Amino acid sequence: MAASAGPEIERLIGLLAKLPGMGPRSARRATLALLKRRDQLLLPLGEALADVGAKVKSCSVCGTPDTRDPCAICSDPARDGRLICVVEEAGALWAMERSGAFRGRYHVLGGLLSALDGVGPDALRVAELVGRVKGGEATEVVLALPATVDGQTTAHYLVERLAGAGAEVTTLARGVPVGGELDWLDDGTIVQALRARRPA
Numbered sequence: 001m002a003a004s005a006g007p008e009i010e011r012l013i014g015l016l017a018k019l020p021g022m023g024p025r026s027a028r029r030a031t032l033a034l035l036k037r038r039d040q041l042l043l044p045l046g047e048a049l050a051d052v053g054a055k056v057k058s059c060s061v062c063g064t065p066d067t068r069d070p071c072a073i074c075s076d077p078a079r080d081g082r083l084i085c086v087v088e089e090a091g092a093l094w095a096m097e098r099s100g101a102f103r104g105r106y107h108v109l110g111g112l113l114s115a116l117d118g119v120g121p122d123a124l125r126v127a128e129l130v131g132r133v134k135g136g137e138a139t140e141v142v143l144a145l146p147a148t149v150d151g152q153t154t155a156h157y158l159v160e161r162l163a164g165a166g167a168e169v170t171t172l173a174r175g176v177p178v179g180g181e182l183d184w185l186d187d188g189t190i191v192q193a194l195r196a197r198r199p200a
Contacts, residue, residue, distance in 0.1 A: 009035075061132075063108035063125050064090050073097075073105060080104045082139040084167075086129060086158065088112055088151070092144060104142070107132065112150040113157055124154075126161060133165040143171040147192070 005013075009031060016027035034042040058064070059071035066072060073079060083104025087093050093106050109124045121127075133141060141162060145151040155171060162169050175193030176185065185193075 058108075062106045063110060063128070064093055064106060078103075081137045083142065084129075084132065084138045084140070085142045085144050087144050088146060088154075096144065102142075104140075107141075109154070112145065112148075113154045114150045121157065121161075126158070129158070130161055130165060133162055133167045136166060138167045140168045140170060143169065145171075147174055147188075 012034075013024070013027045013031050016022055016030050017024050019027075022030070034045065055067045056065050057067075057069060059066055059069055059074055061070045061074040064071050064073065068075070080103055083102070084107050085093075085096060085102055085104055086107045086109060087096065088109055088111060090108055093108060096102050096106070107125065107129045109126065109129070111119055111124055113119055113121065113124070129141075132138060141158075143155045143158060145155050159169050173196050175189065175196050176182070182190065
């Protein structure tokens with residue numbers, strides 16, 4: 001950072017650089033953009049951050065961030081409480097909601113099991129999920145976890161933990177995306193698509 005930048009600017013750059021997808025260069029560019037548009041971006045962003053910090057908390061039922069507890073989804077009587085979709089983080093929940101295809105409820109784990117990163121079951125909201133399912137309302141748990149090693153490890157662990165809890169455990173189908181061309185797909189996607197084939 002240039003010596004002419006004050007400590008406040010350096011602090012902002014340092015904090016922005018910690019965000020996913022941002023490095024020191026991107027953080028510097030973002031900081032300059034915010035400073036150039038102080039009234040349109042910087043000040044409203046500061047107010048929005050303070051507002052979120054003061055009002056948003058994790059839902060005690062599903063774990064998603066919201067301004068109320070239980071959250072809007074858990075409080076919605078039109079949602080099907082028999083279906084619980086398990087996701088890694090709130091971003092995956094928001095993606096599911098954008099699709100409009102799922103009308104059940106959710107459970108945010110808060111991460112994935114990872115031996116390399118030292119993340120075990122106690123670091124995730126696994127016990128809360130098991131408690132919800134054993135509570136008797138859910139008849140199906142949909143595992144919507146990433147198709148990564150950690151995602152698959154977590155899915156296998158959850159299947160074991162939920163065995164005998166009284167709900168069917170399913171997982172999202174994997175394979176060829178809508179509009180996808182076979183010659184652009186990786187081998188793993190093609191293998192999953194073949195395994196998940198169904199009658200035409």
